[in-house]
Amino acid sequence: MKTDFDVIIVGGSNAGLSAGMSLGRSLRDVLIIDSGKPCNRQTPASHNFITHDGWRPAEILEAARHEVLAYPTVSFLESRVNKASGSNNDFNVTLDDQRQFKAKKLLFATGIKDLMPAIDGFAECWGISAIHCPYCHGYEYRGQTTGVLMNGDNAADYIKLISNWTKDLTLFTNGQATITTELKEKIWSRNINIVEKEIEGLIHEHGHITHITFKDGSNQPLTALYHRPAFEQHCSIPEHLGCALTEQGFIQVNELKKTTVAGVYAAGDNSTPMRSVASAVAAGNFTGAMINHEMISEAEWAA
Numbered sequence: 306m307k308t309d310f311d312v313i314i315v316g317g318s319n320a321g322l323s324a325g326m327s328l329g330r331s332l333r334d335v336l337i338i339d340s341g342k343p344c345n346r347q348t349p350a351s352h353n354f355i356t357h358d359g360w361r362p363a364e365i366l367e368a369a370r371h372e373v374l375a376y377p378t379v380s381f382l383e384s385r386v387n388k389a390s391g392s393n394n395d396f397n398v399t400l401d402d403q404r405q406f407k408a409k410k411l412l413f414a415t416g417i418k419d420l421m422p423a424i425d426g427f428a429e430c431w432g433i434s435a436i437h438c439p440y441c442h443g444y445e446y447r448g449q450t451t452g453v454l455m456n457g458d459n460a461a462d463y464i465k466l467i468s469n470w471t472k473d474l475t476l477f478t479n480g481q482a483t484i485t486t487e488l489k490e491k492i493w494s495r496n497i498n499i500v501e502k503e504i505e506g507l508i509h510e511h512g513h514i515t516h517i518t519f520k521d522g523s524n525q526p527l528t529a530l531y532h533r534p535a536f537e538q539h540c541s542i543p544e545h546l547g548c549a550l551t552e553q554g555f556i557q558v559n560e561l562k563k564t565t566v567a568g569v570y571a572a573g574d575n576s577t578p579m580r581s582v583a584s585a586v587a588a589g590n591f592t593g594a595m596i597n598h599e600m601i602s603e604a605e606w607a608a
C-alpha cells in the first residue's frame with residue numbers, strides 16, 4: 306500500500322466518508338482511517354436523514370463506504386490512529402500497529418464520546434429508549450410515558466421542547482432540583498411532575514425501558530428517557546497537535562472548517578453541537594471541498 310497521500314481523514318463515519326467523496330471526486334489521493342466506533346452504533350434505527358430514514362446506522366455506513374471506495378483515489382483502512390505530528394503540507398500519522406503514513410492535510414472526523422451517567426442500565430438503553438434527540442427518535446416515542454433526566458434552569462426549555470412529542474412527561478432531577486421557583490411553576494403549569502428522588506437504575510428488556518427505580522426503593526413505569534450526557538472528544542490527537550477547543554469542548558473551527566492549526570481541519574460531531582447524520586454528512590462534504598480549494602490555492606501555476 307502507498308504511504309504518501311494528499312489528505313488523511315481520521316474517522317470514517319458519516320462526516321469522514323462524506324469528505325472522502327468530495328476529495329476523491331476532486332482527484333485527491335485520500336486515505337480514510339476508521340476505528341469502527343461511531344457514536345450511534347447501538348441505535349437500532351437512524352431517523353431524519355432522507356433516503357435512509359429508519360436504516361440501521363451500520364447499513365448507512367456500509368452503503369456510504371461502497372460508494373466512496375468506488376473512487377480509485379480513495380483508500381480505507383480499519384485501524385486506529387495513535388499519533389500525528391508535523392506541520393502544513395508535511396504531516397505524519399502513526400497507527401496503533403506502528404504503520405506510518407504521510408499527508409499534506411489532515412481532517413479529523415472523529416466524533417465525540419458520550420459519557421454514560423452512573424445509573425444502572427442506562428448504557429444498555431442508550432440509543433434505544435434512553436435518547437438524546439427528539440428529532441432523531443421523538444416520533445417513535447410520541448404520546449408515550451416519557452422522562453427527561455436533567456437538572457438546572459435549562460431543564461425548563463428542554464422539557465418544553467419534548468412536550469411537542471408527548472404530554473405524558475416527568476422531569477427527573479436525580480437529587481434536589483436546582484431550578485428557580487418561577488421555572489418550576491411553569492413546568493407544573495403544563496401538568497409535568499418534577500421528581501427529585503435519586504435514581505438507582507433503569508429496568509429494561511433488551512434496552513427498552515419499562516421502569517425507572519429510585520434509591521428509596523420505589524419505582525415508576527417509563528417507556529423513554531431523554532438525556533444529554535456529558536461528552537469528551539473521541540480522539541485527543543487534535544489537542545496534542547495544538548488545535549484549540551471551545552468552552553463546550555468542541556474542536557474550534559472557522560467558517561471554512563479550519564482548526565487553529567494550519568493544514569488541520571475538523572468536521573462532524575467533534576466540532577459542532579448540531580448533532581445529526583445529515584449535519585455530519587453536510588459538514589464532511591463542505592470540508593472536503595474547502596481542503597481541495599486550499600490545495601489549489603497553494604499550488605504554483607504551471608509554467
Ligand SMILES: Cc1cc2nc3c(=O)[nH]c(=O)nc-3n(C[C@H](O)[C@H](O)[C@H](O)COP(=O)(O)OP(=O)(O)OC[C@H]3O[C@@H](n4cnc5c(N)ncnc54)[C@H](O)[C@@H]3O)c2cc1C
Pocket residue numbers: 315316317318319320321338339340341342343344345346347348350351352353354384385386387414415416417419431432433437441442539540572573574575579580581582583585
Ligand atoms: C445514540 C445516538 C443515536 C443517534 N441517532 C441519530 C438518528 O436517529 N438520526 C440522526 O440524524 N442522528 C443521530 N445521531 C447523531 C449522529 O449519529 C451523529 O451526529 C453522527 O454519527 C456524527 O458523525 P461523525 O462522523 O461526526 O461521528 P461518528 O459517527 O461518531 O464517527 C466518528 C468515527 O471516528 C472514528 N475515530 C475516532 N477516533 C479515531 C482514531 N483515533 N482513529 C481512527 N478512527 C477514529 C470512530 O471510530 C468513528 O467511527 C445519534 C447519536 C447517538 C449518540
